[in-house]
Amino acid sequence: xxxxxxxxxxxxxxxxxxxxxxxxxxxxxxxxxxxxxxxxxxxxxxxxxxxxxxxxxxxxxxxxxxxxxxxxxxxxxxxxxxxxxxxxxxxxxxxxxxxxxxxxxxxxxxxxxxxxxxxxxxxxxxxxxxxxxxxxxxxxxxxxxxxxxxxxxxxxxxxxxxxxxxxxxxxxxxxxxxxxxxxxxxxxxxxxxxxxxxxxxxxxxxxxxxxxxxxxxxxxxxxxxxxxxxxxxxxxxxxxxxxxxxxxxxxxxxxxxxxxxxxxxxxxxxxxxxxxxxxxxxxxxxxxxxxxxxxxxxxxxx
Ligand code: KIV
Numbered sequence: 001x002x003x004x005x006x007x008x009x010x011x012x013x014x015x016x017x018x019x020x021x022x023x024x025x026x027x028x029x030x031x032x033x034x035x036x037x038x039x040x041x042x043x044x045x046x047x048x049x050x051x052x053x054x055x056x057x058x059x060x061x062x063x064x065x066x067x068x069x070x071x072x073x074x075x076x077x078x079x080x081x082x083x084x085x086x087x088x089x090x091x092x093x094x095x096x097x098x099x100x101x102x103x104x105x106x107x108x109x110x111x112x113x114x115x116x117x118x119x120x121x122x123x124x125x126x127x128x129x130x131x132x133x134x135x136x137x138x139x140x141x142x143x144x145x146x147x148x149x150x151x152x153x154x155x156x157x158x159x160x161x162x163x164x165x166x167x168x169x170x171x172x173x174x175x176x177x178x179x180x181x182x183x184x185x186x187x188x189x190x191x192x193x194x195x196x197x198x199x200x201x202x203x204x205x206x207x208x209x210x211x212x213x214x215x216x217x218x219x220x221x222x223x224x225x226x227x228x229x230x231x232x233x234x235x236x237x238x239x240x241x242x243x244x245x246x247x248x249x250x251x252x253x254x255x256x257x258x259x260x261x262x263x264x265x266x267x268x269x270x271x272x273x274x275x276x277x278x279x280x281x282x283x284x285x286x287x288x289x290x291x292x293x294x295x296x297x298x299x300x301x302x
Contacts, residue, residue, distance in 0.1 A: 018053050018094040020192045027214045033226025035216050039065045039082045043231050044089030052093050057083045059098040064232040071157045074100045083122035096150050097124035101158040104129055108141035115142045130156040132182025136189045143190035151186030153179050155198035168198040176203045187213050196220035219245030
């Protein structure tokens, strides 16, 4: 019997799918929640195999995989394509899609319409949006439409210019109070979880007792219910500036460069391909082909 060809399909389910209630249970039990970003089928497979709880298709994709200078330019269509690819590689973690800048702020109707596309077209379990203020109303509207929403406060990259750049937030009592109000507002609007980005650990400590929903931190200290890092940052794939809160767990970019360089050197030195990388013809077929080619050449020239 011939060996079955390897077909790239989604990996088998690794466990019971993570749900909003299982995340709530983790918070209640004090079990930390692990969340990473992913942007395509292979990174989703890695997140699945590594056993994380939540996968976010972050609009950080704008920079990490699409090469934009910030998260602002990425479009809904680009995000949907990435979310759909991640969906195909994911069974167990909860899949959250980031609503990009300009796709939800205008009205509740715009927010609900965009969120529905992330669920219907890309298979997301939930969506994420940034900031308090009018985003609280948008979150409430999306939740009322039956779509789970994750909030995001502190450093909100979509509006980094208005915040004075990519810098930590809430270091004065006045600004910290605004961050606190944003978080409480999003919780009251029905968000199932909230991301705290780049805020002092003291602020997180003071805020945590007021939050009944899971809080996932990124540069917000150790007191949150979970932590998130950007896939390319934690694996060392992305070559840009890394924020203070990034911890590198691997240097995959160096390994990728070394691999591609070795391939290019082998090609130039004619060391690749070797016989085992090619296909052969039975000698009699080869001879028959030689004859056929000669015949075709003779008839063509006559
Ligand atoms: O876009 C993103 O990757 C994010 C995480 C940093 C939380 O919003």
